[in-house]
Amino acid sequence: MEFLKSGIKTVLGGTEPGQQPSAAETVEKLVDRVYSSTLLEDRRDACRALKALSRKYRIEVGAQGMPPLVQVLQNDGQDAEIIGYALDTLCNIVTSEEFDEEADNPTVSVNVGEQFTEMFIKTPENVTLVMGYLDEYDFRVRRAAIQLITSLIANKTRELQDLVLVSPMGVSKLMDLLTDSREVIRNDVLLLLIELTKGNSNIQKIVAFENAFDRLFDIVREEGCSDGGIVVEDCLILLLNLLKNNSSNQQFFKEGSYIQKLAPMFVLGQDVEEAGWSPQKVSNFHCLLQVVRALVTPSNQQQVVTACQRVMQKSQLLHALCEILMSSGVPADILTETINAVAEVIRGERDNQDELSRVMAPSNPPRPAIVVLLMSMINEKQLLALRCAVLYCFECFLYRNSEGQRAVVQTLLPSSASDVSSLSTGQLLCTGLFSADALANWFSAVALMHSLVENVALKEELLRVLLATPGGHRPITLLEQCTNLMQQERYRLQSKVGLLMLLSLWLAHCPGAVKALLETQGTMAYLTAQLCSNEHDEREFLVQGMCAFLMGLCIQFNDNSLPQQRREDISQLIIKRIGQETFCNKLAEVSRHEAYSRACKQAQIRAKSAGELLLDYEYCKLYKGLEALIAKLVSGFDVDGIELTELTLSSEASALVSQYKGIIRGMDGQIQALQQTTKELEQENTDLKEKLSEEQSLRAQISDQNTLLKAQLGATNGQASNHTPNDQTVSPAQPPLPAAAVPAASEEDLNAARYQANMYFAENIRLTKELETLRQQLVTEKQRSDATEAALKATQKDQEDLLELLADQEAKLTRHEDNILLRGEEETQTKSSGSSECPSSGGDAAIELSASR
Structure with missing residues (x-):
């Protein structure tokens, strides 16, 4: 502290004995030195002194020192040391953190950093100026610029997000810093991006398409996945910011096969059971589960949720989560969040629900995992959060799962309830009930x-x-x-x-x-x-x-x-x-x-x-x-929601409302009647078409049978002519039949065939006439249907004409009122000017007015 005081004395010069300058006076002299000094060394010393005072006398340094510090950033960019002092001082001024040195200072308010932030960003060029120093490779400059932007975003998130978006290549510069070989820079950029991506979908999309997912997974692997330190947690928090409520990034995450990269992180090795769960591992695992839920939460778009659920099942991520459910030694809060994650991974997805139903707990005797979970739900000794998670998981298991619902009810029915050798879901629910x-x-x-x-x-x-x-x-x-x-x-x-x-x-x-x-x-x-x-x-x-x-x-x-x-x-x-x-x-x-x-x-x-x-x-x-x-x-309404009681109105309004109600009801009745008639005619038309098709098919069958009978008749006539007694020509290979038998049998067959053919001819003629009658009816019904549709259109046209008529009447009334007012004004003007004008001119004006009317 004495060294600091001696340094400030060196910069400001000595003071008279017994006169100690106030903090405001000291800052004022330092600010003047920054403004007026021509030597870079003097300005650098003054900036170093302002940085030292900014932790204890933040208000004094911020009120007077902000403009000269900005001036330094504008003019002294070639000197990394003075730029580092200026950025550090500005960071101390705007930070929301309370320093130990200013704990006893009653003038420092809680939001003093936010107030100085608002002063700084009133000039947007200041933010662009600081963003430009991200390109500087010097450690002091780059890190100070990152910390200053982080503090500004933490205080005025929305305003800084907009300024970063309009800054040339602003987001790209920040993403490039994730590849900085210096871990301190990389870690500070992670914190900056966490603040920058909060609640801004545009920045989230830009960061995601700047290859953020690959870079974050690389960092997580380098740091040891879920066994890593707080850097892993920061990466997962940033990943969560990019995915939460952002369907575009969720789709990109799924299509980029990043779910498959996420799945191995949930596999618990043998070392976990032996070493246990450290507090940092618990935090990392909690963030991992939050990332999974961000992809399948019910508030997301359904198609995105379904696609992610299927990938999680195929990539064995759901299997790994179920293994965690049945593992021993898992902390209660991790177990609770795992149950919630499993719930949303299976919600509404039948294959995933079936996979959970097949999971067995390693108990003696083995029981389904769902039964074990329900046992925890009705156990009053379990934590409230865990019991709520189990109920949510059971609800998601039954969501759009009719077979799962039926299985629960079946365990309560008499046929299955008699088996009391093992616990079932229904028995557990009744026990809890x-x-x-x-x-x-x-x-x-x-x-x-x-x-x-x-x-x-x-x-x-x-x-x-x-x-x-x-x-x-x-x-x-x-x-x-x-x-x-x-x-x-x-x-x-x-x-x-x-x-x-x-x-x-x-x-x-x-x-x-x-x-x-x-x-x-x-x-x-x-x-x-x-x-x-x-x-x-x-x-x-x-x-x-x-x-x-x-x-x-x-x-x-x-x-x-x-x-x-x-x-x-x-x-x-x-x-x-x-x-x-x-x-x-x-x-x-x-x-x-x-x-x-x-x-x-x-x-x-x-x-x-x-x-x-x-x-x-x-x-x-x-x-x-x-x-x-x-x-x-x-309350007096029927089932269709039509009010059964009348409202109390004035007599004039009630009459007018009743009149319009009557007109509209009448038209509605006509429309409904016409619509019903149209439906009946359409149905009748359909029936007639079906009947006509059947008759045409029957006619074709009869025509085919008629042709066949003609052929049979021709064959019968040929046989009769060949076997008459006068015919002596006989096939040499066949002996002649008895003369009395052949003519008698052929004459019976011929008569029967002729009679049957005549019957078919008559039936054909009858069906032809009936077919023609049906065609005439179809034409008539078609005409009636057209007439009904025309009447319906005419009724609708009448209703539209009525509304237009009412509008025309209202317009005419308005015009008449305007004409009456105009006539009154003209008569007033005529009377007032009658004493000064000749009668003939007044008569001409009256004639012109009449003609115009």
Whole structure:
């Protein structure tokens, strides 16, 4: 410190005894020295002193020293030392980091670096000037320029991104620095690129097409892959920035076979089990998993996700992830993130889902990996994040996987449930559904709900599930047990929410499930009591809204097969006991709840605490699709959404609205009638064409048969002429037949053939006439169809003419009003000028006005 003081004294000169200059005065003298000194050595010494003061007296140096420092960058580029001092000083001024030297200085605010950054970039040429020093190979200059740009980007990200984009070859310069042989430079550039690529797709694309993926993988391999240091983590963070929410880079990453380069990094060797997981390896592995998820997250374009999922399966990356799931000694946070990654790799991709279903855990006896995961999900001793990840993985396993859904339901049916020698998915879900742990109840209800998504047949199958009851009583169905648990007071709110979600998705589009629910004793009374209660707790409001939604489903998907429980009966119950307005207000409570907005954002389940787990993504999607329809059903609208009550308007407005409604309804009726007639005629025309084709085919067959009969008749006549008694010519090889037998038999055959030929000729004539009649009918129906279409077009033309007429009438009214105003003004002018003009001129003006009219 004394050396620093002596250096500053050397630059500034001595001071009088007893007079210590203030920091502002010292900086002012140094700034003046930078401005006025003609010797480079003097300016260099002043810049070195400013750099030394900038850590403790940042505000003083920044307020006075920024312009001269920029001047140094502009004029003294040939001297690397003074440029290094100037860049370091500017970096100290704008950095967001707080120095130890200024900890006791109360004048330094938190965002002082951001304020100086804003001052510096007001002149865009300053950034271009600093970017130019990236070309300097000198270590001090290049590194100081990189650190200054990094600090500027960290403070004003969007503004600096725009300035870098317009800087000549700005991004290319930065990418070239990744190949710098000096690791310190390379590592600093990684940090700069991480800041530069945040949230800017254009820069992300430029960096990716500047061969960034190859360079990053080379650095990762050189540093030891997942076993490497923090440089590997920086490379993976930059890789994540380039891929996240950037479909172009994701496609380029997939087509460049970089997924295949990523896959070997997930293979755990024997040394991992022996050496364990270091904190840096955990961080590196976490980033690797984030990169995988960035490629297959459900928010990406579906075609990109599907393509990446298939490559991950073929490149054995999915297999490696499944091996990690079943490995021992894996840290909990890595295991949790691996489960999430597996979930998104298999989501909606059938081959990947099948591969997970074949994975077996190394247990005794061996169990499917899915069963082991579900055991962790319903275990209340497991971490919340891990349990949420398992549920998300199970949901992704069932997503668009009808066979997987069926397999879960089959394990609950009586035929397969009798095998209790091994645990199954269905048994585990029932165990969690009926356990004393409220969170296990919720997880199991949501998992079972996803087994029924978009599968009405399985909803009917699940109605057959029977549960044994203690004491040898009759078994009860799963639906009865769910409704009974929902009505119990000891059942906690989170558990009720899970059951309500399960029942709602079960009943949607399944009249059989609605009927079973309505037959369960006390269910409708419980739902009605919930909607009539006046609880003021936010969570109770949510339960009431879900009960209203469940009751609405009982109306919408009711097949009216139960007396006293038809759609009209339930609607009347709501009107008399609850009230339409109250019901709709309760129904809307679901969408008002914070859990609804949180669950609608994404399919993955995220929760900081167990209390946040309330609504599921699929339930919110179902509610969003049916809530408006249910509200209309109860509020006086029919099922098609047509309002049944009239609005109260003024008499004049009501008459006008009624008139237009009548016209439009009449035209709509005519259009619908004509459309229906057209459909009938088209159908009739199609039938006639088919019948005509059949008749033509039959006629061709008859013609062929007629030709054949003619040939047979000719042959028969020939035989008759050859075998008459008067004919004495006989083949020498054959003895003559008895004279009495031959003529008698031939005359019978000839008569039968002639009779059959006559019948066919008659049938041919009849069918020809019928064919001609059908042709005439077809022509007539075609004319009627054309006339109907013409009438439809005429009606539409009339409607358009009516609208044009109304527009013309309005335009005419406007013109008449303008003419009346114009006439009034002219008459006023005429009266005012009548005393000064002669009568003849006034008469001429009147004549001209009349003529113009």
